[in-house]
Amino acid sequence: MTPPLGDIAHLGHVELLTPDLDGSVGFFTRILGLTENGRSGDSVYLRTFDDYEHHSLVLTAHSTSGVRRTALRTSSEEALRRRVAELERAGREGRWAEGEPGLGPVYVSSDPDGHELALYWESEWYEAPDELRPGLKNQPQAKPVQGVGVRRLDHVNFLGSDVAANTTFVREVLGARPTEQIVLDTGELAAQWLTFTNKSYDLVYTSDWTGTRGRLHHIAFATDTREDILRAADLCLDNDVFIETGPHKHAIQQTFFLYVYEPGGNRVELCNPLTRLVLAPDWPLITWTEAERAKGQAWGLKTIESFHTHGTPPVP
Structure with a gap:
């Protein structure tokens, strides 16, 4: 049975x-406007x-690109313990780790595809x-003076090699709820x-056409406005950052988007989804068909081929 929404508070960091x-x-830092907040060994910590x-x-x-870990903050110490117990009951037993700056104990596990997931409460x-220091006391940090300022x-x-297995895990063990999906004519x-x-x-x-496990399609940063995404496109153009597709608007989720590749090869989305929230507790799962997706994005832009083939780490 799917646990109640709320044990996972939000996406923490990647x-x-x-x-x-x-x-x-x-x-x-220069293009997106994140702030460096420490270094340790081969790692650099950045914040919006x-x-x-x-x-x-x-x-x-690292020798290649990709995602190592996705961290999720729980809503309480008790919620953390509940989710750890459910992970172990589901056969996704992990390990406790400490030492990450700004965090207390972290429970490191993985989804069925091998993507490393970390749960924590103390922050x-x-x-x-x-x-x-910001001008308003209800904002953690002043807005950046350079870059997009995500x-x-x-x-x-x-x-993922098996979208159904991974999403079932996230729903039943971590308590997420699905909002939209794509189902092919085959039923997949x-x-x-x-x-x-x-x-x-x-x-x-998203289904990995190579059948490889544990890869990344993209990470996304939200902007204040659509105009910020237009500014991001110009900044990327001026600084030789590869623009894959956009600016444009997705049909699914209606997100205004720009996709670029950062210098390490990972795909990054600049998105403006801030006007769309799911407030209904009984939100119906929206299903898109293969024919509907073939129409392209919201305003008719066809989905670029690399969107289905590029992932990190790259595979032959």
Whole structure:
């Protein structure tokens, strides 16, 4: 039985692997406007201006690209214990870890596809230094003076070898609810969007055409306005950042988007979904057919081929 919505409070942060650490740090700070908030070994900790926690993104030097860990904050210590018990009952037993800046004990497990998931409760609230102190006391940090100035880490889109198995796990063990999905003519579940909050989605699973397990499609950062995404397109153009597709509007979830590749090769979405919330407790699952998806995006832009083939780490 699916647990009640609420044990997972929100998406906390993501750790990305990059073969070009300096290039990736430059992209996320200069172009997107994140703030560096510490380094440890081969990892750099970055934060968006409206995130209340120590970091929103960890960049770790590696031989290849991809996602190492996706962290989810629980709504209480008791909620953390409940979800750990459910993970172990479901055969997804993990391990306790400590030492990540700004966090208490973290329980590290994985989904059926092997994507590493970490659950935690204890979190250090960010205290801005004088030079980053905001003008309004209800904002954690002053808005950045450079780059796009993304507001928050919005969602993660995993590539999966079995979308149905992964989404069933996230629903039944972690308590997410699905909002939209794609079902092919064969009956195969090709993609599903899930939420832990009143946002329309926090995690997405998309079928990996290679059959590979544990890969990443993209991570996404939310902007204040659509105009911020237009500015991001110009900044990427001026700074030789590869633009894959957009700006445009998705049909699914109605998100205004821009997709680019950061220097390490990971796909990053700039999105503006801030006007769309799922407030209905009995929200019906919206299903899109193969024919409907063939029409392309909301205003007729055809889905670019690389959207179905590019993932990280790359495979032959």
